[in-house]
Amino acid sequence: MRVYNFASGPAMLPLEVLQQAQAELTDWQGSGMSVMEVSHRGQAFVACAARAEAGLRRLLAVPDDYRVLFLQGGATGQFAAVPLNLTAPGDRVAYLNTGQWSTRAIKAARGQGLAVEVLADQASSRYTTVPADDSYTVPDDAVYLHYTPNETIGGVEFARPPASDRPLVADFSSTILSRPIEVSRHGLIYAGAQKNLGPAGVVVVIVRDDLTGHARPGTPEVWDYAAMAKADSMLNTPPTFAVYLLGLVLDWVEAQGGLEALARRNQAKAVALYRAIDDSGFYRNPVDPPARSWMNVPFTLADPDLESAFLVEAEAAGLTNLQGHRSVGGLRASIYNAMPLAGVEALIDFMADFAARRG
Amino acid sequence: MRVYNFASGPAMLPLEVLQQAQAELTDWQGSGMSVMEVSHRGQAFVACAARAEAGLRRLLAVPDDYRVLFLQGGATGQFAAVPLNLTAPGDRVAYLNTGQWSTRAIKAARGQGLAVEVLADQASSRYTTVPADDSYTVPDDAVYLHYTPNETIGGVEFARPPASDRPLVADFSSTILSRPIEVSRHGLIYAGAQKNLGPAGVVVVIVRDDLTGHARPGTPEVWDYAAMAKADSMLNTPPTFAVYLLGLVLDWVEAQGGLEALARRNQAKAVALYRAIDDSGFYRNPVDPPARSWMNVPFTLADPDLESAFLVEAEAAGLTNLQGHRSVGGLRASIYNAMPLAGVEALIDFMADFAARRG
Numbered sequence: 001m002r003v004y005n006f007a008s009g010p011a012m013l014p015l016e017v018l019q020q021a022q023a024e025l026t027d028w029q030g031s032g033m034s035v036m037e038v039s040h041r042g043q044a045f046v047a048c049a050a051r052a053e054a055g056l057r058r059l060l061a062v063p064d065d066y067r068v069l070f071l072q073g074g075a076t077g078q079f080a081a082v083p084l085n086l087t088a089p090g091d092r093v094a095y096l097n098t099g100q101w102s103t104r105a106i107k108a109a110r111g112q113g114l115a116v117e118v119l120a121d122q123a124s125s126r127y128t129t130v131p132a133d134d135s136y137t138v139p140d141d142a143v144y145l146h147y148t149p150n151e152t153i154g155g156v157e158f159a160r161p162p163a164s165d166r167p168l169v170a171d172f173s174s175t176i177l178s179r180p181i182e183v184s185r186h187g188l189i190y191a192g193a194q195k196n197l198g199p200a201g202v203v204v205v206i207v208r209d210d211l212t213g214h215a216r217p218g219t220p221e222v223w224d225y226a227a228m229a230k231a232d233s234m235l236n237t238p239p240t241f242a243v244y245l246l247g248l249v250l251d252w253v254e255a256q257g258g259l260e261a262l263a264r265r266n267q268a269k270a271v272a273l274y275r276a277i278d279d280s281g282f283y284r285n286p287v288d289p290p291a292r293s294w295m296n297v298p299f300t301l302a303d304p305d306l307e308s309a310f311l312v313e314a315e316a317a318g319l320t321n322l323q324g325h326r327s328v329g330g331l332r333a334s335i336y337n338a339m340p341l342a343g344v345e346a347l348i349d350f351m352a353d354f355a356a357r358r359g
Numbered sequence: 360m361r362v363y364n365f366a367s368g369p370a371m372l373p374l375e376v377l378q379q380a381q382a383e384l385t386d387w388q389g390s391g392m393s394v395m396e397v398s399h400r401g402q403a404f405v406a407c408a409a410r411a412e413a414g415l416r417r418l419l420a421v422p423d424d425y426r427v428l429f430l431q432g433g434a435t436g437q438f439a440a441v442p443l444n445l446t447a448p449g450d451r452v453a454y455l456n457t458g459q460w461s462t463r464a465i466k467a468a469r470g471q472g473l474a475v476e477v478l479a480d481q482a483s484s485r486y487t488t489v490p491a492d493d494s495y496t497v498p499d500d501a502v503y504l505h506y507t508p509n510e511t512i513g514g515v516e517f518a519r520p521p522a523s524d525r526p527l528v529a530d531f532s533s534t535i536l537s538r539p540i541e542v543s544r545h546g547l548i549y550a551g552a553q554k555n556l557g558p559a560g561v562v563v564v565i566v567r568d569d570l571t572g573h574a575r576p577g578t579p580e581v582w583d584y585a586a587m588a589k590a591d592s593m594l595n596t597p598p599t600f601a602v603y604l605l606g607l608v609l610d611w612v613e614a615q616g617g618l619e620a621l622a623r624r625n626q627a628k629a630v631a632l633y634r635a636i637d638d639s640g641f642y643r644n645p646v647d648p649p650a651r652s653w654m655n656v657p658f659t660l661a662d663p664d665l666e667s668a669f670l671v672e673a674e675a676a677g678l679t680n681l682q683g684h685r686s687v688g689g690l691r692a693s694i695y696n697a698m699p700l701a702g703v704e705a706l707i708d709f710m711a712d713f714a715a716r717r718g
Contacts, residue, residue, distance in 0.1 A: 001386075001391050002385065002386065002391050002392070003390070003391035003392060005391075005392050005396055005397075007396065007397065007398045007401075008398070009398075009596065010395060010396055010397060010398060010399060010596065010599055011396060012392075012396055013393060013395060013396055015385065018384055018385045018393050018395075019385065021384060022381055022384040022385060025377055025380060025381040025384065026361065026374065026377045026378065026381060027360075027361065031362070031679075032360050032361050032362035032364075032677065032679070033361070033362060033364050033371075033679070034372060034377050036369060036372060036377075036558040036559070036604075037364055037366065037369055037370060037371055037372055038364075038366065038369060038680075039366045039367070039368075039369060039680060040369060040559070041685070042366075042680070072431040072432045072433065072436070072560065072598075073431045073432050073436070073579070073581050073582075073595075074431065074581065074595045074596055075595075076580065076581050076594070076595035076596075077431070077432070077579055077581045077595070079579075079580075080577075080579035080580070080581075081579070108579075108580065111576070111577055111580075112577050113576075113577065192596065194596055194599075199395040199598075199599065199600050200395070200399070200596045200597065200598050200599050200600070201431065201560040201561075201598030201599070201600065201601055202560075217470070217472075218439075218470055218471050218472065220432070220436060220438075220439035220440070220467075220579075220582075221435065221438075221439070221467065221470075222432050222433065222435050222436045222439075223432075223579075235435070236432075236433045236434075236435035236436070237368065237369065237433055237435075237551065237553055237559045238559065239431075239558075239559050239560030239598060239601070240369055240553075240558065240559045240560070241558050241559070241560065241600065241601070242560055242598070242600070242601075245395075318391065320390075320391070320392070321397075321398060321401070326400070
């Protein structure tokens with residue numbers, strides 16, 4: 001029996017995608033081989049990867065002067081790869097800090113010998129909101145302004161890109177494809193796959209042409225954007241199965257009606273869940289309402305001692321992985337694209353029932 | 360219908376492994392979730408990864424003072440990560456050059472600002488043999504000696520590790536698990552998975568403790584051996600599906616009788632194929648017999664104009680991906696662990712028949 005899986009990532013995938021992968025796992029496209037067994041330089045896989053890129057370009061309306069790359073090493077790898085590609089040692093860069101992922105990106109940038117200006121550090125609000133556009137000034141000499149559109153642990157999301165005269169760089173790992181993105185307002189977008197794009201093991205980089213070709217000497221070639229763009233992301237063997245599955249997820253997104261339709265559904269899911277929390281008098285979410293994430297909903301119980309009972313009973317009801325991040329505790333429901341409204345409704349019903357019995 | 364797939368990598372996987380993955384693709388271990396959907400920090404996946412590490416340690420008899428890491432970025436990523444972890448800029452390192460993969464590793468080391476001594480460059484032999492131990496001297500101040508145990512394009516393999524008083528570093532991507540390895544004679548072994556270990560997307564690093572902890576400032580943390588060892592390779596989200604499948608492949612290797620049994624089978628496959636080539640008067644392999652690879656068997660036809668007919672007819676007979684590497688042309692049969700003896704025999708029969716008809 002399939003469950004409703006509220007894990008923060010790796011996370012739920014559309015069942016239709018898994019079923020297609022399952023059906024053709026030993027014989028892909030009548031080749032007599034698994035997609036995992038074919039050469040990445042063969043016609044069939046090259047077409048598969050090109051189709052995934054085209055799907056991503058279509059869904060996100062990526063302008064022609066941006067490259068789309070499929071790389072390895074996750075968003076954490078990009079925390080280092082972005083500075084290596086875009087800056088020289090000693091350059092100034094600016095970061096908005098809205099939570100733990102921002103903090104890790106900042107630490108990695110400092111590790112590359114940059115003058116890192118942290119604008120609008122939200123630690124003072126315990127990361128429960130995003131900075132207002134007029135609350136910070138991006139230095140004129142900053143190579144870029146980096147932000148984290150969605151923080152999975154705090155459950156804080158930018159409803160729109162922050163203001164910046166300098167190129168925006170964004171870690172979209174946990175919110176890409178959840179709603180339309182203004183790609184053209186960004187210089188570079190990166191996103192690990194394991195929330196809304198596919199399985200862990202591939203990271204998407206969307207980068208404007210003029211920001212490529214400036215990698216520092218010594219940048220590992222598998223992370224050199226210009227070199228990878230020139231090689232269609234196949235300078236070395238790509239993570240073929242992950243790219244294939246990403247393509248199936250993109251097909252699924254199109255079949256759902258694209259990003260506008262998913263945005264409506266995601267908003268409805270989030271609104272319903274936050275309302276259930278706010279109205280309960282039993283559950284609590286601390287985030288400033290306009291900055292509440294559509295993807296990750298952390299919450300606490302009036303009585304923290306009931307958390308383990310909540311998790312055990314939820315699990316028994318087929319609602320899994322609701323524990324909060326180990327660094328903050330509490331509970332968290334991650335409701336990415338693949339989580340249907342029915343799953344959120346089942347959670348809301350369970351929460352109401354639990355509160356009635358234990359509140 | 361499954362085919363005999365002679366691709367050089369990504370390559371054939373054991374059918375039993377694919378079938379198990381297929382059976383549990385939407386519901387892993389009764390969890391109601393795919394292995395791709397579970398948290399890498401959950402008990403089930405942590406146990407899965409630990410079991411894969413234990414299997415690799417057992418099969419390769421890895422000594423206790425070596426760490427086993429599961430990283431991303433492939434062997435090509437390690438071409439840069441090895442210098443970043445083991446050297447400081449300006450250090451001297453030594454490389455044996457036995458073909459195209461050695462050449463790429465050397466280029467990447469030069470990119471990290473090292474004094475690279477290329478010992479025994481086999482370009483003069485057109486990469487058809489490996490250097491004799493007494494044909495080179497490793498400089499006393501070399502941090503390590505790097506070699507490529509098997510070259511997939513030239514089809515050249517070291518039957519045993521080269522002599523060196525300095526730590527040996529080896530790219531075992533295309534021959535790991537094909538026969539026992541003297542791990543303790545090496546300081547560091549790395550291997551991309553997509554030949555004998557599993558699908559593309561995970562690279563195994565086996566490194567002696569004393570070689571970790573010296574990474575250069577700025578080494579990306581996902582490639583910092585000490586940091587990754589401390590985090591059990593989960594400093595960031597690992598490529599969970601690839602690690603899972605690697606574990607299934609290791610189970611399969613044990614079920615085959617381990618590396619001694621696979622070595623006997625691989626040797627028998629290679630001996631039979633080379634004999635068929637040598638005895639044919641129609642096919643030709645240029646490699647010095649003691650250095651012939653057990654994994655990759657390149658060959659040419661007496662009449663190169665017949666190559667495309669050979670490939671078309673072979674494909675029709677269910678023998679696929681026999682074209683040589685694009686850089687050298689000709690034909691090549693890659694016969695990794697998952698290629699059964701029956702597949703090699705079918706190829707030999709086809710080759711004899713083709714030669715009789717066209718020779």
